[in-house]
Amino acid sequence: MTGTRALIAGACGALLIAYCLYFDRKRRSDPRFKEKLRERRRRKRASPRKSGLAKLPDLKDAEAVQKFFLDEIQQGEEYLSQGEFENGVDHLTNALAVCGQPRQLLQVLEQTLPPPVFQMLLAKLPAVSQRFIGSQALAEDDVE
CATH class of the missing domain: 1.20.1070 (Rhopdopsin 7-helix transmembrane proteins)
Structure with missing residues (x-):
């Protein structure tokens, strides 16, 4: 057998x-x-946006920063409403990176997001902040 x-x-x-x-x-x-x-x-x-790594705007251009911020918030909300929490959190962290008052936005997000999603957001913030700081340093080096 x-x-x-x-x-x-x-x-x-x-x-x-x-x-x-x-x-x-x-x-x-x-x-x-x-x-x-x-x-x-x-x-x-x-299409690099699928992974949430959006091209950050020039901080000196207030209109570009505002447009970027609003686009990222909108995309984050759309992904969250579709149940794609990972992509939604990526876009919300991009918005937080350019936000003028990130503490206030974090308080609003803490009240509106489910706790596990908010924890994902907090976990990703340091990486996005580092990427944001690195890209701004490169942009300043190009000016000199």
């Missing part, structure tokens, strides 16, 4: 490998394969 089971398992494994090889060859022989692959990579590079 064990020999039969081993033979069946081996045959199933061989069929699975053959199936994978067949469809991989079919996919690669598609005339548009490289074009599709390049386009997918281009889209992935062009």
Whole structure:
């Protein structure tokens, strides 16, 4: 009995490998394969916002900072309403990074967010603050 089971398992494994090889060859022989692959990579590079790492605005431009702040708050609220807490928290921390009065905003968020989501926000704040400080230092170095 064990020999039969081993033979069946081996045959199933061989069929699975053959199936994978067949469809991989079919996919690669598609005339548009490289074009599709390049386009997918281009889209992935062009959308850094998925990970919550938004490009921070120039702090000297008050209008750009205000627009960035409002956009990040809006996106954070949208993600939170959809149940995507990780992305929502990323955008809210970006907004906190440029906020003129972060303590007051934190108090409002503490009252409105569920406690686990607020804890996620607090945990991410140091990393975003470091990224924000680093990007501002680089911008100041470029000016000199």
